[in-house]
Amino acid sequence: MKCKAIHKKLIFFLENDLPENEMEEIKLHLAGCHECADFAEYMRKTLKVLNQERKPDVNPFFYTRVKARLENQTIKEIATPLWARILQPAVFTLLLLAGVYAGIKIGQPANNIQETYYAEQEIFPYLYEMAAEPIETFLME
Amino acid sequence: MSEAGIIEKLREGNEKAFSDLVNTYQKMVVNTCYGILHNIEDAEDVAQDVFIEVFRSASGFRGDSKISTWIYRIAVNRSLNFLRNHKRRRGFQSFDDIVETPKTVTGEADTESGGDPQSDMENSQRSVLIHAAIDALPKNQRIAFTLNKYEDLSYKEISEIMELSLSSVESLIHRAKKNLQKKLYNCYKKKCI
Ligand SMILES: [Zn+2]
Numbered sequence: 001m002k003c004k005a006i007h008k009k010l011i012f013f014l015e016n017d018l019p020e021n022e023m024e025e026i027k028l029h030l031a032g033c034h035e036c037a038d039f040a041e042y043m044r045k046t047l048k049v050l051n052q053e054r055k056p057d058v059n060p061f062f063y064t065r066v067k068a069r070l071e072n073q074t075i076k077e078i079a080t081p082l083w084a085r086i087l088q089p090a091v092f093t094l095l096l097l098a099g100v101y102a103g104i105k106i107g108q109p110a111n112n113i114q115e116t117y118y119a120e121q122e123i124f125p126y127l128y129e130m131a132a133e134p135i136e137t138f139l140m141e
Numbered sequence: 142m143s144e145a146g147i148i149e150k151l152r153e154g155n156e157k158a159f160s161d162l163v164n165t166y167q168k169m170v171v172n173t174c175y176g177i178l179h180n181i182e183d184a185e186d187v188a189q190d191v192f193i194e195v196f197r198s199a200s201g202f203r204g205d206s207k208i209s210t211w212i213y214r215i216a217v218n219r220s221l222n223f224l225r226n227h228k229r230r231r232g233f234q235s236f237d238d239i240v241e242t243p244k245t246v247t248g249e250a251d252t253e254s255g256g257d258p259q260s261d262m263e264n265s266q267r268s269v270l271i272h273a274a275i276d277a278l279p280k281n282q283r284i285a286f287t288l289n290k291y292e293d294l295s296y297k298e299i300s301e302i303m304e305l306s307l308s309s310v311e312s313l314i315h316r317a318k319k320n321l322q323k324k325l326y327n328c329y330k331k332k333c334i
Contacts, residue, residue: 007322007326008319008322010322011318011319011321011322012318015318039326039329042325042329042334043322043325043329045263045267046267046270046271046325046334047271049264049267049268049271050271050290050291052264053268055168055172056171056172056175056181056184058167058168058171059171059185062163062167062171062185062188062189063160063163063164063167065185065189066163066189066192066193067160069189069190069193070193070196073193
């Protein structure tokens with residue numbers, strides 16, 4: 001077997017998961033090929049980490065915590081009855097829509113300010129004549 | 142007590158039955174979550190929610206699989222959901238990040254290797270590397286590989302949990318190992334550890 005073929009089977013070799021003849025062939029190759037042996041060692045050490053970290057210790061307070069969390073959630077649910085849990089999002093949505101609608105409505109009169117302005121000018125034409133008159137003319141008089 | 146008996150008690154809200162169930166399956170659930178999350182605090186956090194779901198959904202359990210199979214499914218799904226919601230959690234490094242930025246693998250020192258700082262550092266780097274390589278596997282390969290590696294489950298048990306055929310599970314685990322080997326070889330060539 002060539003090095004490339006060995007690389008493809010190393011993980012199965014390391015797990016003893018190959019037919020007997022292939023296991024032997026790879027073992028022989030590794031004995032004579034430094035690069036493959038080096039990679040095999042690298043992979044063996046890396047995979048070994050998985051075996052070392054398995055089975056974390058049982059936390060003695062685990063059940064107490066599960067129970068506390070369950071009770072907390074149950075209390076919250078009792079405090080917020082089912083109708084409220086369904087109705088609340090609906091009310092919030094309606095409020096949001098109402099807010100958007102009100103925003104649009106409040107925004108609209110801003111466009112009418114100009115009209116109001118012109119209306120005032122119509123009512124008090126003399127006052128606004130002053131504004132239109134150049135300052136020089138005014139002083140000359 | 143039979144499995145049907147345990148479920149019946151859970152449906153009635155029997156606290157003793159629940160505490161027995163937690164004690165029986167706690168290690169299995171935490172270990173499964175840990176295999177997917179690689180962090181003990183996260184694993185215990187998710188495991189708590191797993192048992193709460195078990196308690197609440199006992200009435201919906203049809204009894205067409207073993208209790209352990211049903212709990213495994215919840216544990217896997219909850220862990221994957223947790224990952225989805227906390228994708229960019231602190232310390233998270235993708236496999237590509239690790240390979241493309243050599244010698245930057247970071248991790249907490251492993252205190253169980255006899256106190257040799259050099260070896261601790263190497264082990265913690267290897268741990269980050271292998272976790273990132275597993276995390277980079279396609280979802281089903283990753284689940285099958287993790288259940289097999291962390292829980293020593295047989296292909297048959299995994300096929301029941303994942304609701305797949307036995308040959309699909311064999312193929313998933315075979316491909317997972319080949320993919321891991323390829324990833325580790327890339328890393329080896331680029332000397333990322
Ligand atoms: Zn070779």
